[in-house]
Every structure is written in C-alpha cells, then in structure tokens.
Amino acid sequence: MTYLWKKMTNAEKNLLIAKEVLKFNCFDTNEGLNWYRKHYDLGQWRYCTRLSDAIDLSERIIKDISINFQVLISRDKYECTLVKSTEDRTPLFKIEGSTLPEVICLAVLYLKDIEVN
Known part of the structure; x- marks a missing residue:
C-alpha cells in the first residue's frame, strides 16, 4: 500500500508511524x-x-542498523540523506521536505519499507 503523505493530516501521519x-x-x-x-x-x-x-523516532529505528542520517538545512527546505555507516558511506535514499521532523519521518518510513508518495 502506498500512502499519500501530502494528503494525510498530521494525526494520520503520526498514527501511521505509531502503528x-x-x-x-x-x-x-x-x-x-x-x-x-x-x-x-x-x-x-x-x-x-x-x-x-x-529525533526519538530516528534513534529507535537506527540503533540496531548501520545507517546515518545526514541533514542539509537551507532557507526554505530540509534534505535528509540516509548513508551507510561503513567506510564507503554509500548514500541509500534522499528526501526533501518543508520541516526537519517531516524529512526524518519520511526517511524512517523508507527504512521500514513503507511507501509514501
């Protein structure tokens, strides 16, 4: 199932993460x-x-895997890249959003194989 992130309310997004x-x-x-x-x-x-x-959510999810979050903040957007914590530091996924909590949540959803659009 693919979730339409931009059409979801914040309560629906948080429920999806909790559930x-x-x-x-x-x-x-x-x-x-x-x-x-x-x-x-x-x-x-x-x-x-x-x-x-x-941040609490991200710490719970990445505590047992070799992934780092790299965050780039500009004036009007946030960007989060998931990077392997190995020597080659391979980028796995990159997401942009309007807030830092949002991009962290989207990165976590990616790590859990939950499709959002």
Missing part, C-alpha cells in the same frame, strides 16, 4: 486504539511536527 513503524501493541483492540487517541490528544507522539519526537 506501522513502532508497532504499538495498543492497536490490537478498540480499547487500545481509544487509549492511543486519548494520549495523542494530550500531546503525545507528534513525530511529524515536533523535532524532539522525530
């Missing part, structure tokens, strides 16, 4: 989904808009 990337186990029941929504409404899990949450 498909981090695999929160609360989504197995309606009660768990309600628990997620309640905590989300209180300000938890703002991966695509809050930098500290996006």
